[in-house]
Amino acid sequence: YEFSLDGIEWQTENRFENLKFGQYTVFVRDVLSCNALQSNTVTVIDYPRFLTPNNDGINDTWNIQGAEEIPDAIIYIFDRQGKLLKQILPNGQGWNGLVNGVKLPANDYWFTVEYNEPNTQIRKQFKAHFTLKR
Numbered sequence: 293y294e295f296s297l298d299g300i301e302w303q304t305e306n307r308f309e310n311l312k313f314g315q316y317t318v319f320v321r322d323v324l325s326c327n328a329l330q331s332n333t334v335t336v337i338d339y340p341r342f343l344t345p346n347n348d349g350i351n352d353t354w355n356i357q358g359a360e361e362i363p364d365a366i367i368y369i370f371d372r373q374g375k376l377l378k379q380i381l382p383n384g385q386g387w388n389g390l391v392n393g394v395k396l397p398a399n400d401y402w403f404t405v406e407y408n409e410p411n412t413q414i415r416k417q418f419k420a421h422f423t424l425k426r
Contacts (some may be wrong), residue, residue, distance in 0.1 A: 294323050299331075313338045313358030315410060333411050335362070339403075342423045345389040354422060355386030356405060365407040372400060389424050398426040 294302040296319040297311075304323075308316075319331045343354040359365050359382030369378040369387055377391050389396055405418045 293329075294321050295319065296321075311336045311338065313356070314361070335407075335409060335416075337405060337418045339420060340422060342425055343387070343389055344425045345395075346426075353386035353388050354424075355380060355384065356382055358382075359405065359407070362407045362410060365405060368404045368406070370402045370404070371396075372402070374402075377401070395426070396424060398424055400424075 293306070294304055295306050295308075296302045297308060297316050299317070299319045302321070308318075313336060315333055315335050317331050317333045320329050321327055322329055337356060337359065339356045340351065340354055342351065344351040345353070354369075356365075356367060359367070362382070365382045367380045367382060368376055369380070370376055377396070378387050380387055400421050400423050402419065402421045407416055407418075408414065409416050
């Protein structure tokens with residue numbers, strides 16, 4: 293099988309890297325017949341891997357860039373034990389590493405993005421983690 297994001301350039305690897313946030317149509321075809329067997333539109337969620345809230349103007353807040361293009365997206369941030377720390381919106385200012393005015397320690401934090409898939413309006417979740425550095 294071969295795979296393509298644009299239906300023009302094909303590759304044998306089914307993994308695409310360094311994609312930015314957005315929607316992509318993935319095509320799959322049989323290399324023997326060169327006919328596209330299937331296509332599917334997917335949403336790629338890209339996010340910052342770390343947060344450094346030291347007031348230097350670089351990575352002081354954490355948010356998913358581009359997610360504001362998906363209506364009704366909500367981002368939940370959790371500690372390692374699963375305690376909800378913050379709920380943010382993609383078009384907001386993001387999270388600054390504080391909870392009730394208290395600086396949280398350097399650590400890994402988990403997040404969940406709940407959103408409606410733009411083409412189908414099916415509610416979906418994406419989960420991953422990022423690092424808070426002090």
